[in-house]
Amino acid sequence: MSTSTLTPASVRTALEGGPAGSTTILTPDDDGYEAARAVEPGGVPWRPAAIVRPTDTAGVARAVRFARDAGAEVSVRSGGHSALGIGREDGALTIDLRGLDGVEIDTAGRTAWAGSGLTAGAYSTSVGRHGLVTPFGDTASVGIGGITLAGGIGLLARSRGLTIDSLLGAEVVTAHGEVLQVDADHDAELFWGLRGGGGNLGVVTRFRYALHDLPTVVGGMLLVPATPESVAGLVAAAEDAPRELTVILTTMSAPPMPFVPEEWHGRLVVMANVCWSGDPDAAEAGLAPLRAVAAAAGGTILDAVRPAPYADLLEPAPGGGIVATAGAFFAEGFDEQAAAHALTELETSPAMMRAVQLRVLGGAVADVPADATAFAHRDAPLLGYVMAAGPSPEAVAGYRPWVGALADRLRQRDGTYTGFVGDGDPRLARAAYPGATWDRLAALKRTYDPGNLFRANLNVPPA
Ligand SMILES: Cc1cc2nc3c(=O)[nH]c(=O)nc-3n(C[C@H](O)[C@H](O)[C@H](O)COP(=O)(O)OP(=O)(O)OC[C@H]3O[C@@H](n4cnc5c(N)ncnc54)[C@H](O)[C@@H]3O)c2cc1C
Structure with missing residues (x-):
């Protein structure tokens, strides 16, 4: 209090x-x-x-x-x-x-200043009009503020890196009320900490991003029957794919949505959210191993992959006041045994909605040294996420042990991702910021926020 x-x-x-x-x-x-x-x-x-x-x-x-x-x-x-x-x-x-929702685009210089109240979708639509992109996540309604400060793991991760890898500078209001223009040459250590350190170090009012030429990608959803072989096979195919392909796999009961054939409603499926950001003519070859896994599992239930601007692949969040709880984990891979366990758990969980999501990393994410930014998990091959949702906080409180136990079972390496942590549990802060990352953030906190004014976050107290 x-x-x-x-x-x-x-x-x-x-x-x-x-x-x-x-x-x-x-x-x-x-x-x-x-x-x-x-x-x-x-x-x-x-x-x-x-x-x-x-x-x-x-x-x-x-x-x-x-x-x-x-x-x-x-x-x-x-x-x-x-x-x-x-x-x-x-x-x-x-x-x-x-x-704070302005965007200033320098098309010649391939940079943009963006007000930190923008959503990823609004920003991506603005720069997309010029055939340009900055990588964000998979959801249009996520704010550029939170996702950038967490790291930003999305559909261009393997080809263009995290959001922070395209961050060139920021305007920050510190706890002292000072306004700083921060980049690699000005308050460089603070700039290091903003790239992954969450909301600990001040209020960012504007971000300056690099823009990449990418008028269209080839992407969208492949809906595949979920079996141990298909889940593990899709992960393996995504890991082996060229870095032009990023894949996010969500295994869950098929929702009763019009785009899902009725006979699949309520049955376990993998939603493979794919994004090919290389030469469009090479997309089919790049996606072929994923399609082969789908064929072996009985065939693709739905194939919504098409050429589209990157902004069009960002989906809105479910909304509607749905309540959720989640647990993140890093893993080395996801074999058939892990997949079989996850599928059994998803089948038998009491939660109204539940899912296991797997994001295959590597590529450009791993090109950056672990200590170059405050996102310390560069060499993790896989980021996972167990989610359960329901109609009320009381219902969802009952799902928490299930989420925690399954995430623990699937975890193969320490750590967590700031963006996927929805409470301020100090153990999770330590997991997100291991070792020297913690020490550097705590030292920055002592300089820029010694009274821990900004503590409503995954908090790193001042050293
Ligand atoms: C449906 C959904 C999909 C998601 N998909 C992805 C994804 O694909 N990839 C991914 O990496 N993450 C994803 N996330 C996680 C998301 O990146 C984080 O939850 C992020 O914190 C949300 O940012 P926000 O600005 O919308 O949130 P907010 O709730 O507004 O802020 C979250 C945190 O960030 C801090 N913060 C936000 N803006 C600023 C600022 N300008 N200055 C200082 N501190 C600030 C806040 O203090 C708070 O601690 C997803 C989350 C949801 C709910």
Whole structure:
């Protein structure tokens, strides 16, 4: 519990009007507060004292200084795809960045400045109009704020690397209320920490990204019957594929959606989300080993792979207030034994919805040395994720032991991915930031946030 004296009235008095007068303030009695505090997945109970929505960097700095002086916890919300983006302590202040949504594209220089309240989808659509991309994840509604600071593992990971590998600089408001322009030549150690260190080191108001020429990719979903052989075979094919191909495999019961043939509703399937970002003419050859695995499993149930702009492959999040719990793990591979175990567990789990997702890494992700950024898991071949979802927080609390046990069973190496951690468990922070990464982040924290103002995250306390 915080010692903050921050109240809705004190926030209004301090932040309404003034030079950053365009800041919108929402307190629990305001219309719009409930919608503004909602994050994805849903069911998050926390109610910050106020949610402030600045439209510029000065407004963010003002909110940070005010919260620091009031001794309040600050949480920072960009796309709201993590429970960590909403203030948890009584009297917390949530800085909602959705008003920072500008994009400035330098097509000649192949760079873009982007306001940190943008979603990955909105940004990708803007730069995509010029045939350009910056790699993000697989979901359009995820905020560029959270995903960039976590690392950013998506459909271009093996060919273009993580999001942070395309990050050239950032504008940051520190806990002291200072505005810094940070890049490889200015506050270089802070720039190192922003690339993977989550929201620990300040509020990023703008990111500067490298842009890659990529007018179209060949991608979309292959729906394949899930058997131990098909799951393990798809993983192996994705691992052996050239780096132009990135594959994200989600094994789950087929949802009763119109695009899924009715006889498959409720049966276990693998949704292979594929993205070929090399020469389009070579895509079929690149995808052939995956299709061969599908054929051996009885044939592809659905083939939605097509040439498309990268932005079109980013899907919206499920939404609808669904509540979820998840556990991430790194692995060396995924053999038939692991797949058989996962399938049995998915078949028998009591959870309303459950899935095991596998992201095949390698390629450009592993080109970068482990200590070059605060994302320390460069050589992990596979990132996995066990998820269970249901209608209410109470129902989902009951699924947690199942999620934890299955993730533990499938884990083959230490560590976790910041982006896939939805609570501030200190053990998970240690796992995300092992060894020297932890020490460097803790030293940065001592310099830039000695009072641990930014603790509503996967927290690294000051050294
Ligand atoms: C449906 C779904 C799909 C996903 N897919 C992927 C994927 O493909 N690849 C992947 O890597 N991750 C993925 N993620 C994980 C996602 O990257 C993280 O949850 C990320 O933190 C979400 O960012 P956000 O801005 O939307 O979240 P928020 O809830 O707004 O923020 C999350 C955290 O980031 C901090 N933060 C956000 N913006 C800033 C900022 N500007 N300055 C300082 N701190 C900030 C917050 O304080 C908080 O700790 C997915 C998550 C969901 C729910």
